[in-house]
Amino acid sequence: MQIIDGKSLAQEIQESVAQEVKNLKDNYDIVPGLAVILVGDDPASQAYVKMKAKACEKVGFYSITHNMPDTISQEEIIGTIEMINKNPRIDGILVQLPLPKHIDTNAILEVIDPAKDVDGFHPYNVGRLVTNLDGFVPCTPLGVMKMFEKYNIDLEGKDVCVVGASNIVGKPMAALLLNANATVTVTHIYTKDLASHTKKADIVIVGVGVPHLIKADMVKDGAVLIDIGINRIEDGSLVGDADFEALKQKCSYITPVPGGVGPMTIAMLLSNTLKAAKARISK
Numbered sequence: 001m002q003i004i005d006g007k008s009l010a011q012e013i014q015e016s017v018a019q020e021v022k023n024l025k026d027n028y029d030i031v032p033g034l035a036v037i038l039v040g041d042d043p044a045s046q047a048y049v050k051m052k053a054k055a056c057e058k059v060g061f062y063s064i065t066h067n068m069p070d071t072i073s074q075e076e077i078i079g080t081i082e083m084i085n086k087n088p089r090i091d092g093i094l095v096q097l098p099l100p101k102h103i104d105t106n107a108i109l110e111v112i113d114p115a116k117d118v119d120g121f122h123p124y125n126v127g128r129l130v131t132n133l134d135g136f137v138p139c140t141p142l143g144v145m146k147m148f149e150k151y152n153i154d155l156e157g158k159d160v161c162v163v164g165a166s167n168i169v170g171k172p173m174a175a176l177l178l179n180a181n182a183t184v185t186v187t188h189i190y191t192k193d194l195a196s197h198t199k200k201a202d203i204v205i206v207g208v209g210v211p212h213l214i215k216a217d218m219v220k221d222g223a224v225l226i227d228i229g230i231n232r233i234e235d236g237s238l239v240g241d242a243d244f245e246a247l248k249q250k251c252s253y254i255t256p257v258p259g260g261v262g263p264m265t266i267a268m269l270l271s272n273t274l275k276a277a278k279a280r281i282s283k
Protein backbone atom coordinates (compact mmCIF):
# COMPACT_ATOMS: atom_id res chain seq x y z
CA MET A 1 0.00 0.00 0.00
CA GLN A 2 1.21 3.48 -0.81
CA ILE A 3 -0.18 6.65 0.68
CA ILE A 4 -0.64 9.41 -1.89
CA ASP A 5 0.95 12.45 -0.32
CA GLY A 6 -1.15 15.37 -1.53
CA LYS A 7 0.50 17.76 0.84
CA SER A 8 3.98 17.33 -0.60
CA LEU A 9 2.76 17.27 -4.22
CA ALA A 10 0.80 20.49 -3.56
CA GLN A 11 3.93 22.02 -2.05
CA GLU A 12 5.93 21.08 -5.15
CA ILE A 13 3.31 22.70 -7.41
CA GLN A 14 3.16 25.84 -5.26
CA GLU A 15 6.92 26.23 -5.53
CA SER A 16 6.79 25.98 -9.30
CA VAL A 17 3.91 28.49 -9.42
CA ALA A 18 5.93 30.88 -7.24
CA GLN A 19 8.86 30.60 -9.66
CA GLU A 20 6.60 31.35 -12.64
CA VAL A 21 5.09 34.32 -10.81
CA LYS A 22 8.59 35.69 -10.40
CA ASN A 23 9.30 35.23 -14.12
CA LEU A 24 6.00 36.93 -15.07
CA LYS A 25 6.82 39.87 -12.85
CA ASP A 26 10.43 40.17 -14.07
CA ASN A 27 9.71 39.74 -17.79
CA TYR A 28 6.23 41.23 -18.25
CA ASP A 29 5.49 43.19 -15.08
CA ILE A 30 2.44 40.99 -14.53
CA VAL A 31 1.29 40.09 -11.01
CA PRO A 32 -1.48 37.45 -11.10
CA GLY A 33 -4.58 38.59 -9.21
CA LEU A 34 -7.39 36.58 -7.62
CA ALA A 35 -10.68 37.97 -6.29
CA VAL A 36 -12.65 35.83 -3.86
CA ILE A 37 -16.29 36.46 -3.00
CA LEU A 38 -17.43 35.12 0.34
CA VAL A 39 -21.09 35.48 1.26
CA GLY A 40 -22.24 34.88 4.82
CA ASP A 41 -20.39 33.59 7.85
CA ASP A 42 -20.21 29.83 7.43
CA PRO A 43 -17.10 28.86 9.45
CA ALA A 44 -15.96 26.18 6.98
CA SER A 45 -16.22 28.58 4.01
CA GLN A 46 -14.40 31.26 5.99
CA ALA A 47 -11.61 28.80 6.78
CA TYR A 48 -11.29 27.74 3.11
CA VAL A 49 -11.20 31.34 1.90
CA LYS A 50 -8.54 32.18 4.46
CA MET A 51 -6.42 29.25 3.28
CA LYS A 52 -6.83 30.33 -0.35
CA ALA A 53 -5.82 33.92 0.42
CA LYS A 54 -2.79 32.74 2.37
CA ALA A 55 -1.70 30.47 -0.48
CA CYS A 56 -2.02 33.40 -2.92
CA GLU A 57 0.17 35.54 -0.72
CA LYS A 58 2.76 32.79 -0.45
CA VAL A 59 3.24 32.47 -4.23
CA GLY A 60 3.25 36.24 -4.80
CA PHE A 61 -0.27 36.79 -6.17
CA TYR A 62 -2.33 39.89 -5.55
CA SER A 63 -5.56 38.82 -3.87
CA ILE A 64 -8.67 40.49 -2.53
CA THR A 65 -11.58 38.99 -0.63
CA HIS A 66 -15.03 40.54 -0.88
CA ASN A 67 -16.86 39.66 2.34
CA MET A 68 -20.61 40.03 1.98
CA PRO A 69 -23.37 39.54 4.57
CA ASP A 70 -25.81 36.69 3.92
CA THR A 71 -28.61 39.25 3.62
CA ILE A 72 -27.07 40.59 0.40
CA SER A 73 -29.19 40.52 -2.73
CA GLN A 74 -28.39 38.53 -5.86
CA GLU A 75 -28.22 41.79 -7.83
CA GLU A 76 -25.54 43.18 -5.54
CA ILE A 77 -23.38 40.07 -5.93
CA ILE A 78 -23.85 40.24 -9.70
CA GLY A 79 -22.89 43.93 -9.67
CA THR A 80 -19.68 43.11 -7.79
CA ILE A 81 -18.77 40.35 -10.23
CA GLU A 82 -19.39 42.62 -13.21
CA MET A 83 -17.06 45.17 -11.66
CA ILE A 84 -14.34 42.55 -11.07
CA ASN A 85 -14.77 41.23 -14.64
CA LYS A 86 -13.57 44.65 -15.83
CA ASN A 87 -10.70 44.99 -13.35
CA PRO A 88 -7.44 44.46 -15.30
CA ARG A 89 -5.51 43.56 -12.12
CA ILE A 90 -7.76 40.56 -11.49
CA ASP A 91 -7.19 37.39 -13.52
CA GLY A 92 -9.30 34.96 -11.50
CA ILE A 93 -12.68 35.19 -9.79
CA LEU A 94 -13.85 32.65 -7.25
CA VAL A 95 -17.25 32.67 -5.60
CA GLN A 96 -17.03 30.45 -2.55
CA LEU A 97 -19.86 27.90 -2.48
CA PRO A 98 -22.36 27.15 -1.10
CA LEU A 99 -24.23 30.45 -1.39
CA PRO A 100 -27.22 31.34 0.85
CA LYS A 101 -30.52 29.74 -0.18
CA HIS A 102 -32.09 32.94 -1.59
CA ILE A 103 -29.30 33.23 -4.17
CA ASP A 104 -29.48 31.39 -7.51
CA THR A 105 -25.98 29.89 -7.70
CA ASN A 106 -26.14 29.16 -11.44
CA ALA A 107 -27.19 32.74 -12.20
CA ILE A 108 -24.17 33.99 -10.23
CA LEU A 109 -21.68 31.63 -11.85
CA GLU A 110 -22.88 32.58 -15.34
CA VAL A 111 -21.95 36.23 -14.77
CA ILE A 112 -18.25 35.41 -14.24
CA ASP A 113 -16.13 36.15 -17.31
CA PRO A 114 -15.23 32.63 -18.58
CA ALA A 115 -11.63 33.86 -19.07
CA LYS A 116 -11.47 34.61 -15.32
CA ASP A 117 -13.40 31.51 -14.25
CA VAL A 118 -10.55 29.82 -12.34
CA ASP A 119 -13.01 27.47 -10.58
CA GLY A 120 -14.20 26.18 -13.97
CA PHE A 121 -17.86 26.36 -12.95
CA HIS A 122 -19.15 28.58 -15.81
CA PRO A 123 -21.21 26.58 -18.35
CA TYR A 124 -18.76 27.68 -21.07
CA ASN A 125 -15.87 25.97 -19.31
CA VAL A 126 -18.02 22.98 -18.33
CA GLY A 127 -18.83 22.55 -22.02
CA ARG A 128 -15.18 22.80 -23.00
CA LEU A 129 -14.27 20.16 -20.43
CA VAL A 130 -16.93 17.75 -21.64
CA THR A 131 -15.79 18.18 -25.24
CA ASN A 132 -12.13 17.78 -24.17
CA LEU A 133 -11.12 21.30 -25.20
CA ASP A 134 -8.72 23.49 -23.28
CA GLY A 135 -10.34 25.68 -20.63
CA PHE A 136 -10.57 26.01 -16.88
CA VAL A 137 -11.11 22.74 -15.04
CA PRO A 138 -12.56 22.63 -11.50
CA CYS A 139 -9.73 22.55 -8.96
CA THR A 140 -10.54 19.44 -6.94
CA PRO A 141 -10.95 16.97 -9.84
CA LEU A 142 -7.96 18.56 -11.59
CA GLY A 143 -5.94 17.97 -8.42
CA VAL A 144 -6.96 14.31 -8.42
CA MET A 145 -5.76 13.97 -12.03
CA LYS A 146 -2.38 15.46 -11.03
CA MET A 147 -2.14 12.82 -8.30
CA PHE A 148 -2.72 10.01 -10.84
CA GLU A 149 -0.04 11.53 -13.04
CA LYS A 150 2.49 11.92 -10.21
CA TYR A 151 2.02 8.32 -8.99
CA ASN A 152 1.92 6.87 -12.53
CA ILE A 153 -1.58 5.48 -12.01
CA ASP A 154 -2.74 4.55 -15.49
CA LEU A 155 -6.39 5.32 -16.30
CA GLU A 156 -6.81 3.93 -19.80
CA GLY A 157 -9.44 1.18 -19.82
CA LYS A 158 -9.71 1.20 -16.02
CA ASP A 159 -13.05 0.81 -14.28
CA VAL A 160 -13.48 3.92 -12.16
CA CYS A 161 -16.37 4.49 -9.77
CA VAL A 162 -17.04 8.12 -8.88
CA VAL A 163 -19.21 8.30 -5.78
CA GLY A 164 -21.13 11.59 -5.77
CA ALA A 165 -22.43 13.53 -8.77
CA SER A 166 -21.99 17.17 -7.73
CA ASN A 167 -21.23 19.94 -10.23
CA ILE A 168 -18.08 20.79 -8.22
CA VAL A 169 -16.57 17.34 -7.97
CA GLY A 170 -18.34 14.26 -9.33
CA LYS A 171 -19.45 15.47 -12.76
CA PRO A 172 -16.19 17.20 -13.78
CA MET A 173 -14.24 14.25 -12.34
CA ALA A 174 -16.22 11.87 -14.55
CA ALA A 175 -15.58 14.07 -17.61
CA LEU A 176 -11.81 14.15 -16.96
CA LEU A 177 -11.72 10.37 -16.52
CA LEU A 178 -13.67 9.82 -19.74
CA ASN A 179 -11.24 12.12 -21.53
CA ALA A 180 -8.45 9.89 -20.15
CA ASN A 181 -10.19 6.80 -21.63
CA ALA A 182 -11.38 5.27 -18.36
CA THR A 183 -14.71 3.46 -18.07
CA VAL A 184 -16.66 5.58 -15.63
CA THR A 185 -19.57 4.83 -13.32
CA VAL A 186 -21.07 7.71 -11.36
CA THR A 187 -23.19 6.91 -8.31
CA HIS A 188 -25.41 9.27 -6.31
CA ILE A 189 -28.07 9.28 -3.61
CA TYR A 190 -30.57 7.46 -5.83
CA THR A 191 -28.14 4.63 -6.61
CA LYS A 192 -29.74 1.37 -5.51
CA ASP A 193 -26.72 -0.64 -4.46
CA LEU A 194 -23.60 1.49 -4.00
CA ALA A 195 -21.34 -1.40 -2.97
CA SER A 196 -22.14 -3.36 -6.14
CA HIS A 197 -20.54 -0.53 -8.12
CA THR A 198 -17.58 0.28 -5.86
CA LYS A 199 -16.63 -3.42 -5.56
CA LYS A 200 -16.13 -3.73 -9.31
CA ALA A 201 -13.92 -0.67 -9.62
CA ASP A 202 -10.15 -0.53 -10.07
CA ILE A 203 -10.32 3.03 -8.77
CA VAL A 204 -12.89 4.48 -6.36
CA ILE A 205 -13.18 8.28 -6.03
CA VAL A 206 -15.51 9.49 -3.31
CA GLY A 207 -16.65 13.04 -2.57
CA VAL A 208 -20.01 13.21 -0.83
CA GLY A 209 -19.43 14.50 2.70
CA VAL A 210 -20.53 11.39 4.56
CA PRO A 211 -17.97 10.23 7.14
CA HIS A 212 -16.73 6.68 6.54
CA LEU A 213 -19.29 5.91 3.82
CA ILE A 214 -16.82 3.64 2.02
CA LYS A 215 -15.93 0.60 4.14
CA ALA A 216 -13.24 -2.01 3.56
CA ASP A 217 -15.70 -4.64 2.27
CA MET A 218 -16.88 -2.23 -0.45
CA VAL A 219 -13.66 -2.20 -2.49
CA LYS A 220 -11.67 -4.95 -4.14
CA ASP A 221 -8.12 -5.91 -3.16
CA GLY A 222 -5.52 -3.63 -4.70
CA ALA A 223 -7.96 -0.87 -5.62
CA VAL A 224 -6.93 2.79 -5.68
CA LEU A 225 -8.96 4.94 -3.31
CA ILE A 226 -9.22 8.71 -3.65
CA ASP A 227 -11.04 10.41 -0.78
CA ILE A 228 -12.29 13.92 -1.50
CA GLY A 229 -14.48 14.15 1.62
CA ILE A 230 -13.54 16.22 4.61
CA ASN A 231 -15.84 15.93 7.60
CA ARG A 232 -15.53 17.15 11.16
CA ILE A 233 -16.87 14.49 13.52
CA GLU A 234 -18.10 14.82 17.13
CA ASP A 235 -14.66 14.52 18.72
CA GLY A 236 -13.48 17.47 16.61
CA SER A 237 -11.21 15.47 14.30
CA LEU A 238 -11.29 15.56 10.50
CA VAL A 239 -12.14 12.38 8.62
CA GLY A 240 -12.82 11.56 5.00
CA ASP A 241 -15.65 9.74 3.27
CA ALA A 242 -13.72 6.45 3.46
CA ASP A 243 -12.70 4.37 6.44
CA PHE A 244 -8.98 5.01 5.95
CA GLU A 245 -7.69 2.74 8.74
CA ALA A 246 -9.66 -0.27 7.52
CA LEU A 247 -8.97 0.40 3.82
CA LYS A 248 -5.28 1.18 3.86
CA GLN A 249 -4.18 -2.47 4.01
CA LYS A 250 -6.46 -3.42 1.16
CA CYS A 251 -5.71 -0.64 -1.33
CA SER A 252 -2.70 -0.28 -3.61
CA TYR A 253 -2.89 3.51 -3.24
CA ILE A 254 -4.95 5.62 -0.88
CA THR A 255 -5.23 9.34 -0.06
CA PRO A 256 -5.28 10.42 3.60
CA VAL A 257 -7.61 13.05 5.09
CA PRO A 258 -6.31 15.59 5.84
CA GLY A 259 -3.19 15.87 3.67
CA GLY A 260 -4.57 14.22 0.54
CA VAL A 261 -6.84 15.90 -1.98
CA GLY A 262 -7.46 19.07 0.12
CA PRO A 263 -4.06 20.73 -0.43
CA MET A 264 -4.25 19.82 -4.13
CA THR A 265 -7.45 21.84 -4.55
CA ILE A 266 -5.64 24.97 -3.41
CA ALA A 267 -2.58 24.20 -5.55
CA MET A 268 -4.84 23.87 -8.62
CA LEU A 269 -6.53 27.18 -7.84
CA LEU A 270 -3.09 28.80 -7.93
CA SER A 271 -2.23 26.97 -11.11
CA ASN A 272 -5.51 28.00 -12.80
CA THR A 273 -5.04 31.63 -11.73
CA LEU A 274 -1.49 31.60 -13.10
CA LYS A 275 -2.85 30.23 -16.39
CA ALA A 276 -5.43 33.05 -16.52
CA ALA A 277 -2.72 35.64 -15.81
CA LYS A 278 -0.47 34.28 -18.58
CA ALA A 279 -3.22 35.08 -21.08
CA ARG A 280 -2.36 38.76 -20.45
CA ILE A 281 0.99 38.24 -22.23
CA SER A 282 -0.63 37.80 -25.62
CA LYS A 283 -3.10 40.65 -25.15
Ligand code: GUN
Residues within 6 Å of the ligand: 094, 095, 096, 097, 098, 119, 139, 140, 168, 265
Ligand atom coordinates in the same frame (compact mmCIF):
# COMPACT_ATOMS: atom_id res chain seq x y z
N1 GUN B 1 -16.97 24.92 -2.09
C1 GUN B 1 -16.51 23.66 -1.95
N2 GUN B 1 -15.55 23.42 -2.86
C2 GUN B 1 -15.40 24.54 -3.58
C3 GUN B 1 -14.54 24.91 -4.66
O1 GUN B 1 -13.73 24.15 -5.18
N3 GUN B 1 -14.70 26.18 -5.11
C4 GUN B 1 -15.59 27.03 -4.58
N4 GUN B 1 -15.68 28.23 -5.09
N5 GUN B 1 -16.40 26.73 -3.58
C5 GUN B 1 -16.29 25.49 -3.08
